[in-house]
Amino acid sequence: MLTSPEIQKQICEACAEETKKVILAEIGDKKFAIIIDEARDTSIKEQMALILRFVNNQGQVIDRFLGIEHVTDTSSSSLKQALDGMLSKHNLSIKNLRGQGYDGASNMRGEFHGLQRRILDENPYALCRLQLMWSAVLEVLENVCQDATNLAQRTTATGLLEKMESFEFVLVLHLMIKVLGKTNDLSQCLQKKDQNIIRAIGLVGVTLQKLNEIRHHGWDAIFEEAKDFCLKHNIVVPDMSAEIVRRGCSRGRRGQLVTYYEHLHHEIFNVVLDQVIVEFNNRFAERSTQLLRCVACLDPSNSFANYDEDKLVELAQIYVDDFTEYDCIVLRDQLDTFITEGREDSSFLSCCDLGNLAMKMVKTDRHTVFPLVYRLIELALILPVATATVERAFSAMKIIKTDLRNKMGDEWMSHCMICYIERDIFASIEDRQIIEHYQAMRTRREQIPKTRNISIVDESNLSN
Template identity: 35%
Template sequence: MPPAPPPPVPEKEPIYDINQLPLDPGERQSIANYPVNDQDAVRRAYIIKGPYQPDAHDFDNDSRKIGGKDRKFNPLWFYKYPWIEYSVKKEAAFCFVCYLFGKGRSKTSAFVDGGWNNWNRTDALDIHVGGVTSAHNAAQERYNLFMTPHGAIDDKIVKVDSEERRLYKMRLTYSLRCLRFLLQQGLAFRGHDESEESSNRGNFIELLKWLAANNEEVDKYVLKNAPYNCTLTSPDIQKEIIQCCAMETRDQIIKEIGDDHFTILADESSDVSHKEQLALCVRYIDKSGRPCERYLGIVHVDDTTSSSLKEAIQSLLVNNGLTMTQIRGQGYDGASNMKGKIKGLKTLIMKESPSAYYVHCFAHQLQLVLVAVAKDNDDCVWFFDRVSLLLNIVGSSCKRHRMIRDHQYDNVMKALQCGILESGSGLNQKMGLSRPGETRWGSHYKTVVNLIAMYPTIRDVLIALGLDTSARGDWPKIHTMVGVLESFDFIFNAHLMLDILGHTNELSECLQRKDQDILNAMSLVHLAKSKIQQMRSDGWVSFLQRVTIFCNKYGIQVPEMEHNYVPYGRSARFAPDQTNNDHFRREVYIGVIDKISQELDSRFDEVNMELLTCMAALNPADSFASFDANKIHRLAEFYPNEFSSSDLLRLDLQLETFIDDMRKDELFKGINNLVDLSVKLVETKRDKVYHWVYLLIKLVLLLPVATASVERIFSAMTFIKNKLRNKMGDSLLDHCLMTFIERDIFLKLSEEEIINTFMAIKRRRPDKKKK
């Protein structure tokens, strides 16, 4: 039996009823009076109904003209002017298309406003129509486009069926997939020679070729098998797809910020082509109540004056739909053009947003502390100068690097055989000697750690070089360095720097976390200070014992602490008359620690700021032991745009309920930082209940801690724009950085979203196949 026919599909009910619309000729109700969602339906209903054109018998049969002039409406005009609409009630004529689609002067014409009834002036009809650029013809064109939305000239000339559109989208999808892979890996797209005869046509085309070779469907429609001029592989198409990827990624960040407040983190640096670039990050609170730092953009600046940087930041924010008044914090390094009190960048921005408080990068300040100590103490200066000489000797050739690696390997193998070291995954990795830098946080600590860990290897290599006749030209420096390595002064200073830099390195790494809050950062600074003070008061005996054990292990002579001090490798003329105990304990050990403490107190002057003092009252540690309603009230006064006088009264009343609720609720037990408190408030919906308190917590979390996110941008910039890609333009660099740095957002984007954005940039259509 033949299959039963499918049931008839019921017709969809129209979304409007033409017969119920106010279509009385000449008295049409304005479409603007309808709701926005109904305007299109009403307009289409009017168009379908058409202009009111009565039959000829509806008019009087008496004479039309007197003395050659019309005395009433002539129904023959309907045939010559199909846009005419006649109102029997008003005895006037109207223009149907100008009423619906007219703009400017056509809206004030007599054919729209009040109606036209000057029948003896028949030339008024032609005058209303006017020339090609008249308002009536413009309204007529909009009417035609509304009735036939796919009536464009290119659609009329080239008929594009659904199958061709599907194949076009397929080729675009495969090009997008290849570019997404290259973007998230930070790889180049173009090749030096992309001709078909080339053996390497660049990463993008080669990846597309590989995809086609492993997928028959792809091979059937891409590259050579694609329609003429529609391979979607040209450099311009690649850049447009990359632009769309960056636009969608940045839109996700902007949507997450919305109309909320944020903090800016900025720094300037030059790229590989020696162009000054300003990188900008934003710090905001996401929907879960956690602070996030995201890359916003990079822009080329002609100079680094504060006014130029401010204009660049403002243009970048405006272009992304953000305003200067939303800024509630600033984070920069210590450059004068950034933190200047009169004409600095922070001052210029605070003029437009007074609550945009500036915080000097904590990690940068910590690095300045270590540099200041190293430059102020003679023994520290001598130690790092000897380390620099050692790095020059060892790193002068690849042969010496290989000698270091080979000796290190032999020493590790001997230690494993003797049972001194244990084998396992991640243990006994290769190490090298990297040169420390003032702008690379933690580089001094890494150099000292590797120096002590590789001490026997370094000494053996130097001794071997000191006996190698091919290195005779470096013998004076090598022999000097061997003596330095075997001196108690060098070993003592190396272990002292190891301890001090070790304590501060933990602080530096904690400060560079993206979700770190400023209160916790200040507590970490206090903790580092207390550790250093503990070293000063109780650490000397254990420290000296550890240095002595190291020296005895490698045959280094340990001086008697009661004997007079004789500096190694330096003239005793400039050394004071003192014992070894006075020099190593009082002058070096205690002197360096006191200098570190002094620098920490002076550089981290935010401790004494009233703003941060008030912030501490919100600290949830120890069941809100630091809670102080008066300080919190004072904290809210720092943000007058958010808290009016009436809002402050509501905040005072809300604080009493808030603190009682927090201390009684078991869910908030054990919370020790503001980030966890903010997240828990959102999870329990308390952010809606205690709106004013949560707003204060958000404002505190917005204050930046470090500019590590900006520094990571410059690291990514050197990876994206390298020597082989030094001609990359500023816009393409910005797009590639956005997708590379924020790849977690980029990978979540759907292909459909990117394709829709690509198609919306400009009108596109698939080309016909090659004949």
């Protein structure tokens, strides 16, 4: 009775809607932040994913997936329109929105499309493995060139062999190992579900300093490493004084000539690092960094060693909708009392970050005694520092919508993703609630017995 594709989709929709009800009830009238990104699914359709970030009643930072929305293009206006529609559909008030997080290089924020994501998501140790397994990789490519029956595979393998056995490729490989190695600690910190904002802000300054050091003083070392690698693996090192046409120019139109050394140094090394540093500064702009420095003053580590009352009041003044001038005056007294009590209370010694501090305040009922302090901590916790959560949603999308299921409708895929990503909530929903929601969706010829267990999704029908 419940095996037809249409009914399976309706049951899946009922499951997703009941899951969203729990999520929206959990948020209630709390302040929240949104994390948004866009990506293409397997059928080359642009999809925008929305994550809500908030602090629950226990003081825990929660990220919840609300759904995806197909957008006709990735312009900022189309993404904004889709966002407004999703918030309105779920009755989420824009007045409670306190933060917005986007992929740093998407159309919403940057100009160098995708650079930020590639830098943050790439694992530098994958490139290290390529370096260590160099000979084995070349051997495999040679075997593909000789044995592959597919012309496209042989052509690709031949092109890769030629590209890999060039000095320019080797130089770029060593450059990216160095750059990604310096950014890896910050990347891993930002991608953790339990993000430590205090540690992140410390790593931001150190990472930017290291990148600038590579930009100004790292060329010679990377250049020599690349040459040594080429000599070891019998790769021809070209004459660095030989002249080639400047990148972007035509030799036939008498384009400007540069030496091969200048091409590698100025057109590759400098350009790559300049773009990374520019994107880094865009992602962590001065105002955003200052905001995080203020947040760092709430760090409970070492008996609130970083406590600075003036910076915390400055942080409160940024949120004009949450702190009046009178609140800022009262906040000073609450901060002073709270910090003094926190330093004397041994139970706070176990707090190592803001998340633990918020949970400890709720557990000891201090969030009602110091409401302005807790409000400040809550706003600090929902700051969307990174977009790792929404990237994980796109990973789920690839699992659900595959090449064999590339005809899935957008709504059905969104419903499946909600049940898959928020499966902890979905598992807690009783069958009775899903059955009642399914029955209420339209007039049925028969009523489903409330005590009967049903199969929620038949995977064999997902492609219909």
